[in-house]
Amino acid sequence: MSQAKPHCYTHPHPAVTTDIAVFAIRDDALHLLLIRRGNPPFEGAWALPGGFLDIDEDLETCAARELAEETGLSGLYLEQLCTFGAVGRDPRERVISVAYLALAPAGERSVQAGDDAADARWFRLDALPALAFDHAEIIATAQRRLVGKLDYSTIAFQFLPETFTLGELQRVYEILVDAEIDKRNFRKWALALEQIEATGETRRHGNHRPARLYRLTDRERVTYLK
């Protein structure tokens, strides 16, 4: 028994996990990535990707690792969201979960379940299944954070691939705020940010005039506006 539980402490310790709420825009709608749990508790239920912190890894490293192991995604924008630690949120033992918000660019290769995830799928945010643990609460917090940061940061640009058109950028904002935006005003605003630059290329896509391509001046950073 003491061989099976060799890690002993003078005071009880909670377990620490990370859970990651990964958003992406697909099919003109905001989606969230969920895994189907392959083990108890909540076996077979849908949940956020995530898992236990290794004793010698940083929190964000843990989030990135669990995400890669369970869904195959890596290199995403990741920011710490909030820590959830209500007593009883996990039926096994006391578990403190450090939640992360992640954003996947459009065109991300499709996800594949791995590790102890039996499946991994994108769900429309407005059509989520029942969720394990307190993950519905984590998701609600993540969505509030995402929408709250829209107009004072460049966080929404993380939904786009390396190059993108102003029309695509506008569509991202429209989906996130769930409202139509005036095209001229949006373009004026986006260009005035001084966060994007034209690549010089254009992209043909359908029976209409080709669109100029842009890229972030400072990719890999979310900057705060004004």
Added chain:
Amino acid sequence: MSQAKPHCYTHPHPAVTTDIAVFAIRDDALHLLLIRRGNPPFEGAWALPGGFLDIDEDLETCAARELAEETGLSGLYLEQLCTFGAVGRDPRERVISVAYLALAPAGERSVQAGDDAADARWFRLDALPALAFDHAEIIATAQRRLVGKLDYSTIAFQFLPETFTLGELQRVYEILVDAEIDKRNFRKWALALEQIEATGETRRHGNHRPARLYRLTDRERVTYLK
């Protein structure tokens, strides 16, 4: 030995603590509350109040309890800030700290050290002593959060007692942004928020016209503006 360490797990568990960055405005300057550590590690060094999570208490409960035990303060505004978990941030063992931001209203009775705090004192934020652990980083994060929330929330009102004058409110903002603010514009702004109401009372204080007193319409809540 197994009697001294009776809490055993199949996988190693980190310890979880909360640390609280308590700000207050005193003597016309922003202050932070620190305790002098009464035990190793960093015995004798100044640090944020905080301590280990009890296995059956919620995170915010832990923060409030540790704050009360070590400094005598209770009933303060508390919000979760960020979780710090770098490997090696505590020399004893792996420790994940959930940091909280707290604000104390002016006129708060003075603090008294308790529990394993050898001393508890307010320090001007621009004259902090050397700090234990990664607490300097936590404080920097807390200050960014505080200042960042100034103009889209009523968080700054938490620095004031139940009733206050517009002059006092303005002074809070001036100290926090470290700049002078035009009196007429400030009052227009503050009243337009629809977050405060005149009590009908005035307060005499010095050789000048008495000031009208105001109170928050919705005390005990920080609301988001616009």
Added chain:
DNA sequence: TCAAAAGTGTTTGCTATACACCCATGA
């Protein structure tokens, strides 16, 4: 030539800023 998205300026209203004097009180 038609359909479909790309691209482009000006006017208007609102919000934020700049700015100066009288009021009520205690010493």
Added chain:
DNA sequence: TCATGGGTGTATAGCAAACACTTTTGA
């Protein structure tokens, strides 16, 4: 009567919102 902070309004500038037509392409 003087010093001190309390209290008040207006004019201006800058930003945000409303709004319609031409361009380029593929079918």
